[in-house]
Amino acid sequence: MSLKLVFLGRLEDAAGAPELTAPLPQPATLSALLGSLPPTVAEAVSGGRVKLALNGRIVPCSADTPLSDGDELAFLPPVSGG
Amino acid sequence: MSLKLVFLGRLEDAAGAPELTAPLPQPATLSALLGSLPPTVAEAVSGGRVKLALNGRIVPCSADTPLSDGDELAFLPPVSGG
Amino acid sequence: MASNPKSGTAVAADVRLVETPFDPSAELAHFTAAHPSAGGIVSFLGQVRAGDAVEALELKHYGPLTLPGMRGLAASALGRWDLLGLLIVHRSGIMNPGEPIVLVAAAARHRRDAFAAADFAMDHLKSESWFWKRERVGGAWRWIEPRPDDYADLARWDMPGPV
Amino acid sequence: MASNPKSGTAVAADVRLVETPFDPSAELAHFTAAHPSAGGIVSFLGQVRAGDAVEALELKHYGPLTLPGMRGLAASALGRWDLLGLLIVHRSGIMNPGEPIVLVAAAARHRRDAFAAADFAMDHLKSESWFWKRERVGGAWRWIEPRPDDYADLARWDMPGPV
Numbered sequence: 001m002s003l004k005l006v007f008l009g010r011l012e013d014a015a016g017a018p019e020l021t022a023p024l025p026q027p028a029t030l031s032a033l034l035g036s037l038p039p040t041v042a043e044a045v046s047g048g049r050v051k052l053a054l055n056g057r058i059v060p061c062s063a064d065t066p067l068s069d070g071d072e073l074a075f076l077p078p079v080s081g082g
Numbered sequence: 083m084s085l086k087l088v089f090l091g092r093l094e095d096a097a098g099a100p101e102l103t104a105p106l107p108q109p110a111t112l113s114a115l116l117g118s119l120p121p122t123v124a125e126a127v128s129g130g131r132v133k134l135a136l137n138g139r140i141v142p143c144s145a146d147t148p149l150s151d152g153d154e155l156a157f158l159p160p161v162s163g164g
Numbered sequence: 165m166a167s168n169p170k171s172g173t174a175v176a177a178d179v180r181l182v183e184t185p186f187d188p189s190a191e192l193a194h195f196t197a198a199h200p201s202a203g204g205i206v207s208f209l210g211q212v213r214a215g216d217a218v219e220a221l222e223l224k225h226y227g228p229l230t231l232p233g234m235r236g237l238a239a240s241a242l243g244r245w246d247l248l249g250l251l252i253v254h255r256s257g258i259m260n261p262g263e264p265i266v267l268v269a270a271a272a273r274h275r276r277d278a279f280a281a282a283d284f285a286m287d288h289l290k291s292e293s294w295f296w297k298r299e300r301v302g303g304a305w306r307w308i309e310p311r312p313d314d315y316a317d318l319a320r321w322d323m324p325g326p327v
Numbered sequence: 328m329a330s331n332p333k334s335g336t337a338v339a340a341d342v343r344l345v346e347t348p349f350d351p352s353a354e355l356a357h358f359t360a361a362h363p364s365a366g367g368i369v370s371f372l373g374q375v376r377a378g379d380a381v382e383a384l385e386l387k388h389y390g391p392l393t394l395p396g397m398r399g400l401a402a403s404a405l406g407r408w409d410l411l412g413l414l415i416v417h418r419s420g421i422m423n424p425g426e427p428i429v430l431v432a433a434a435a436r437h438r439r440d441a442f443a444a445a446d447f448a449m450d451h452l453k454s455e456s457w458f459w460k461r462e463r464v465g466g467a468w469r470w471i472e473p474r475p476d477d478y479a480d481l482a483r484w485d486m487p488g489p490v
Binding site: 188189190192193196200201202203204205206207208209210211213214215216261262273275276278279282283286290317 | 351352353355356359363364365366367368369370371372373374376377378379424425436438439441442445446449453480
Binding site for chain 4: 088090091092100137138139140154156158160161162
C-alpha cells in the first residue's frame with residue numbers, strides 16, 4: 001500500500017530526490033499525506049503556486065483529495081519554459 | 083544627344099520593350115519627352131501611381147523636370163512584392 | 165489533427181519531445197520539402213546561448229503531461245490559423261551552449277498565418293508547457309523561475325496562463 | 328551596418344539579390360552557425376506555391392534602386408531591434424513552383440526581437456521593395472498588381488508606404 005511521489009523542478013531539491021515512495025496514509029487523503037512528510041518537504045509542496053497531478057491529470061489541491069494504493073502524485077512548481 | 087528610358091513591370095508591355103533610347107527632346111524637359119512618345123506609352127507612364135527615377139534616384143514627376151544627354155529615366159509602376 | 169478551414173483536409177502536426185541533440189537545419193529542410201504548396205514557412209530556433217556564464221542548461225519534463233500538453237498546443241494553433249503544416253521539436257535533458265533547445269516551424273499559404281502560429285506556439289511553449297529549467301553557472305546548478313515577460317507574452321493572445 | 332544598442336558593437340546585415348536558385352536550408356544553417364550567442368533565430372522562407380495554376384513566376388528588379396532599398400530596410404530593422412544578425416536573400420528572374428523566392432532570418436538574444444524584425448522585414452519587402460512580379464498561367468504571362476493586404480500589413484509598423 002504505497003504512493004509514488006514525483007517532485008519536479010526546484011521541488012526535487014527540497015525533497016532530496018526526484019521521486020519517493022511513501023506509504024499510503026491513513027486516512028488516504030492529501031492532507032494526511034502532507035502530514036506524513038518531513039515538514040520542510042510538506043512546506044515546499046504546499047506553496048500556493050504548486051500544482052498537483054494525480055496519475056497524470058491535474059487535480060485541485062484540496063485537503064480531502066482521496067488517494068489510492070499505487071497512485072502517482074506529482075508536485076509541479078511554476079514552469080520555467082523552453 | 084539621347085536618353086535611356088527604362089520601363090518596369092507592366093509598363094514594359096505598354097512600351098513594347100524593357101528599355102528604349104529616345105532623342106533628347108527640345109526643350110529638354112519631362113513634359114517635352116512625354117509629348118515625343120507614342121500616345122499610348124505617354125498615357126501609361128503618366129498614371130498617378132507611376133514613380134520616376136532619374137539616374138537611379140526618385141524624382142518628383144513635374145512637367146519641367148530638366149533632362150540631360152545620357153540620362154537614364156526609369157518609369158516605376160506600383161511594386162508587387164516578393 | 166485539425167481540419168484546415170479552407171481545404172477541409174486534415175493537417176497533422178509533427179510534435180516531438182527528444183532526449184538527445186537534433187539537427188534543426190535537417191528538420192527544417194525536411195519540413196520545407198514536405199510543404200511545396202506553402203507560400204511561406206516561418207521557423208523559430210531556440211538555442212542555448214554561447215558566451216554567457218551558463219555552462220549547461222537542463223530541461224526536465226513530466227512524462228504524463230509534457231508531450232500531451234505540446235500536442236494540445238499544436239492542435240490549438242492548427243485550429244486558430246490556416247496552416248498546411250506545423251512542426252514542434254523540443255529537447256529535454258542536459259544541453260551545452262550552442263545546442264538547439266526548440267524548433268517550431270509553421271507552413272501556410274499566406275505568411276501572416278505562418279508568423280502568427282509560430283509566435284503563438286513559442287509564447288505558449290515558454291510559459292505554459294510543462295518544462296522546468298536549471299542552469300549550471302560556476303559549477304553549481306540553479307533552478308530558473310518563470311520570467312514576468314513570459315506572462316506578458318502570453319497575454320497577447322487573450323488566452324489563460326499556465327494551469 | 329548599425330550599432331547594436333546593447334553591446335555597442337556593429338552588426339552587419341547580409342543582404343543579397345540573386346539571379347539564380349539558392350538553397351535556403353544551407354543559408355540558414357550557415358547563418359545559425361555564425362550566431363551561437365543568439366538565444367533565438369526566426370526565419371521566413373517564401374517560395375513559389377506548387378499545385379496552383381501558376382506555372383512560373385518572374386520577379387523583375389531595377390538595379391539602381393532594388394538592392395540599395397533592401398540594404399536600407401535591413402539598416403532600419405537593425406536600428407529598431409536588438410539583433411545579433413540579419414540575413415535577407417531575395418531572388419529575381421524566373422522561378423518554378425516550389426523554388427525559394429525570399430529568405431529572411433533574424434538572430435537575437437531574445438525571441439521577441441527576432442520575431443518582430445523578421446516580420447517587419449517581410450512586410451516591407453512585400454510592399455515597399457522595388458520588385459515587379461508576373462505569373463505565367465496557361466502559357467500567358469500576367470503582371471501582378473499590389474494587394475490591398477500588403478498596405479494593411481505595412482500600416483502595422485506606423486511607417487510610410489511605398490515611395
